[in-house]
Amino acid sequence: MQHNNRILFIENVVKVYGSKTVLDDIDLAVTKGEFCTIVGPSGCGKSTLLRLILGQESATSGKIIIEGKPVSKPSPERGIVYQRYSxxxxxxxxxxxxxxxxxxxxxxxxxxxxxxxxxxxxxxxxxxxxxxxxxxxxxxxxxxxxxxxxxxxxxxxPRILLMDEPFGALDPGTREAMQVLILELWQAHGMTVFFVTHDLEEAVFLGTRILVLSQFYTDGRGSIQRGARIVADYPLNTFSVKVKETAEFGSFIQKIRYEGFDPKNLQHVTQFNLEHSDSFQTLDDNVSGRV
Ligand SMILES: Nc1ncnc2c1ncn2[C@@H]1O[C@H](COP(=O)(O)OP(=O)(O)OP(=O)(O)O)[C@@H](O)[C@H]1O
Ligand SMILES: [Mg+2]
Incomplete structure (x- = not known):
């Protein structure tokens, strides 16, 4: 996988805090202008991933390239909006x-x-x-x-706007108005957006691409503590109608919930639904279970 034409390119990224592996092996290529929504169980490492992209923290290992250059410290090209008003x-x-x-x-x-x-x-x-x-x-x-x-x-x-549950503290009416506003601003300014949310409907409604980060999966490593990986990656712009009430919308959300949030559903790394055309995966033999 090349990083040409990709605003963000992440390969084999691992983030460890103390003895805990939070992000296990993240591979992610993103094209300019994409509105990526990121969902996953609480504590799986969504905010950590945003901090790595922001350059506020560095990866334990792996590659993070932004606009062709290795990420360094935070810069005005990358803006961030948090859940609580700053x-x-x-x-x-x-x-x-x-x-x-x-x-x-x-x-x-x-x-x-x-x-x-x-x-x-x-x-x-x-x-x-x-x-x-x-x-x-x-x-x-x-x-x-x-x-x-x-x-x-x-x-x-900012060419990249990072948002960490920006509407989490808002009431439902205000939240819907903000969803419309952010889509308008995204279109007007041509930014690439990374938007973390707990609300799966919001994620599917807003995004052009949804990334599901989760520690609930299995691989060839036996019973170790696993850090989160991207267990599903779907394009959303082909999603016919972005109307929250449709059956299609509802069943898609059920599928995301099953793939990323159900501790009993342990999909194998080789079977993740990585359907987005930019999606790729680097697996060593040990992890893929081929040894
Ligand atoms: N600076 C840190 N030092 C040690 N552990 C950390 C640090 N930051 C995060 N963690 C741990 O990393 C894991 C992932 O945290 P993170 O905040 O990225 O999760 P999250 O997916 O954003 O969760 P939430 O949905 O609750 O916001 C958690 O187990 C957390 O305790
Ligand atoms: Mg968080």
């Missing part, structure tokens, strides 16, 4: 959106920079909060604060 309480909404642009500048240069203000206003409008520019975060609802956090990431024009 706003500065003593800054206004507009200042919160501009802050990422201002921080790298020397103090005197950051004064009176009209350009940044205008840019921040543009993002504020795109998240439909223009009239709240001068409010402080505590004066906004949770959904509004989360929209500001998204604008805060977008103004840096």
């Amino acid at each position: 706003l500065f309480p003593h800054l206004t909404v507009l200042e919160n959106i501009m802050i990422g642009k201002l921080l790298p500048l020397p103090f005197w240069k950051s004064l009176g920079l009209k350009k940044f203000r205008e840019e921040a206003l543009y993002y504020l409008e795109s998240i439909q909060l223009a009239e709240h520019a001068d409010k402080y975060p505590h004066q906004l609802s949770g959904g509004m604060q989360q929209r500001v956090a998204i604008a805060q990431a977008l103004i840096m024009k």
Whole structure:
């Protein structure tokens, strides 16, 4: 597998914390513009995978290549939005959106920079909060604060946007509105998105590709503690109707639940449903059970 034309290329990535292997052998190639949703049982390593892509942590072994270069420390090309609002309480909404642009500048240069203000206003409008520019975060609802956090990431024009359960703390109505908004912003800005969620419906609705990460599988290694692997990988853009109520949608979600979340269902590594055309797998003989 080559990393040409892939915005992200991960091969044989293992992440160990202490004596615990969290990610076992991750292989993942992603084409620019893809909206990848990541699901899997709690504690399987979804946030860890995002931190590796962000460059906040390094892999124990394996290769992570972003836009042709090995990943290094976090950079503005990769933005992240967390579940909990990450706003500065003593800054206004507009200042919160501009802050990422201002921080790298020397103090005197950051004064009176009209350009940044205008840019921040543009993002504020795109998240439909223009009239709240001068409010402080505590004066906004949770959904509004989360929209500001998204604008805060977008103004840096990240080519890769990482989102870790960004809508997890929102009520259902706000959550649906945010789903529509994020799809609009993704289309408008042409980003590649990695979106972790616990909500399988949300994952199938939003994504162009779904990655199921799970420690529930088997291989040729006997009874060891296994780290998570990508046990299923499906394209979603060919999914005929993205309407949550259809039977097709419902049965697809059942299948994902069975493949990734059922501790009794231990699929063999050689039988994973890796149907996405970018999907690949490096298995050594020991792991594939061929020895
Ligand atoms: N810095 C760390 N040091 C030690 N162990 C860690 C560290 N970060 C994560 N872990 C462990 O790695 C495993 C995966 O954690 P991670 O947060 O990536 O899971 P997750 O899939 O995001 O879970 P959740 O769905 O609950 O958010 C867990 O067992 C966790 O305890
Ligand atoms: Mg997590």
